[in-house]
Amino acid sequence: MAGESKSSGVWKWLRIVAIGRRPGWTVVRLLVLVGGAAVLFGYVLLPIRVSGISMEPTYHDGSVNFINRLAYSGGRQPARGEVVAIRMAGRHVLLLKRVVGLPGERLAFRGGVVWINGAPVDEPYLKLPHNWMMRERTLGPDEYYFVGDNRSMDLELHEHGSTTADQILGRVVLAGNR
Amino acid sequence: MKRALRQLSLVLLLAVGAWLWTVFFPRPEVVIQRRLAKVAQLVSFAPKEGNIARVANVQRLGGYFADGLEVQLGDARLKDHTFTRREELLQACMAARQAVAALQVRFVDVQVKLGAPADHAAAELTLEANVAGEADPIYQQLRFDLVNTNGDWLITRIAAVKTLTP
Numbered sequence: 001m002a003g004e005s006k007s008s009g010v011w012k013w014l015r016i017v018a019i020g021r022r023p024g025w026t027v028v029r030l031l032v033l034v035g036g037a038a039v040l041f042g043y044v045l046l047p048i049r050v051s052g053i054s055m056e057p058t059y060h061d062g063s064v065n066f067i068n069r070l071a072y073s074g075g076r077q078p079a080r081g082e083v084v085a086i087r088m089a090g091r092h093v094l095l096l097k098r099v100v101g102l103p104g105e106r107l108a109f110r111g112g113v114v115w116i117n118g119a120p121v122d123e124p125y126l127k128l129p130h131n132w133m134m135r136e137r138t139l140g141p142d143e144y145y146f147v148g149d150n151r152s153m154d155l156e157l158h159e160h161g162s163t164t165a166d167q168i169l170g171r172v173v174l175a176g177n178r
Numbered sequence: 179m180k181r182a183l184r185q186l187s188l189v190l191l192l193a194v195g196a197w198l199w200t201v202f203f204p205r206p207e208v209v210i211q212r213r214l215a216k217v218a219q220l221v222s223f224a225p226k227e228g229n230i231a232r233v234a235n236v237q238r239l240g241g242y243f244a245d246g247l248e249v250q251l252g253d254a255r256l257k258d259h260t261f262t263r264r265e266e267l268l269q270a271c272m273a274a275r276q277a278v279a280a281l282q283v284r285f286v287d288v289q290v291k292l293g294a295p296a297d298h299a300a301a302e303l304t305l306e307a308n309v310a311g312e313a314d315p316i317y318q319q320l321r322f323d324l325v326n327t328n329g330d331w332l333i334t335r336i337a338a339v340k341t342l343t344p
Contacts, residue, residue, distance in 0.1 A: 052314045061314070088319045088341050089304040090287020095341055146342060161342030 044069055045173065048085065048094065054148030054158055055096050057127050058083070058176035067094070071171035078102075078144055078165065080121070083172040086146060091169055095159060098125070101145025108136035112151045128152035144168070207290040210299055210324060210331050217242050217333070218283045221271075225280040225310060236271045240264050244325060244332035251318075251338045280310035297326035302339065 020026035041047055046067040050059045059065065067085045078084055078099045085094040100114045100121065101107040107116055112130025114121045130151035139145055139162055147160040200208075220239040223232070247261045261267040275281075288303040300323050307316040323335040 051317075086341060088287070088317065089289060089302045089339075092286045093304040093306065093317050097342075159342055161340070161344040163342055167341075 050096060054150050056150040058125055058149045066173040067170040068173050069170040078168060085169045086163060087167050087169050094169060097146035097148055099144055100147050101139050103139055103141050103143055106136050106138050107145050109134035125149050206292060210290045210301055211288050213242060213331055214285050214288055214301060218285045221283045222281055223275055232275055236268050239271060240268050242333055243267055244334045248335040278309050282308040299324045
């Protein structure tokens, strides 16, 4: 009899641990948790996996990060130096690039360094050797210029260039290697 | 209670009917998405693809393209090309299959827009290609133009879209 009572006590304790004292409320809590996670990670903080070497050494191939889709809501504009995700055809494959040029600015590459309006930009994230040269161009009124941190690659092999703010999906959450 | 059950059954029946309708009479956008997925599947090949399977897949692939297909990849290494005859396209596909050991192609974020004449459509998508021996996949934004010919959506043009303008 005592053994039976002990086993039923263990069973009751396990049941409380697994589904709580009130199973109905546990289900509600679970649904809220699942729904909240789906909204958070589906629409606000998009999980991404970095593929490729164009953001080396700041972000490594295969590393995991998040994109904050609300970073530029409420009229906030991307700032120079921020790392953002840019849409391709949709939101499942994104380009991860750093903002280096802002609307209306004159931009050029000299010795691998970005020059804005005739002056070099301080770029502490450039760790690899770089020697890109690109003639000066003026960005349009809604045009931002993006480039990766790995400027040791050939300029032709590195995807860089300008697009409009509406193509930016959001800002990277986790800072990379500094 | 009986009335509520009857109403619930009716709603369920209507939902099943609506779902069956979309299965048997899919919207053109869905038809195009399925055809593009099939193209990606036929373009892909495993390392040990047999000769018969290779020829059969390439022949089947030809059925998805119109004569006079234009391919504009906008890449200095890959010249733009217009295939005036379907056979020319098939030969190019066969040559590509011999050039690399294996290829896995996937079309991601396919967005289809029907044109003003209802028999024209355009699809924007991101190509993800894994080439055997290459460490990283290739990603490229592409635009497919299609035309409805005798009930089949045939691809008339493939063009690369620059995500960033250099």
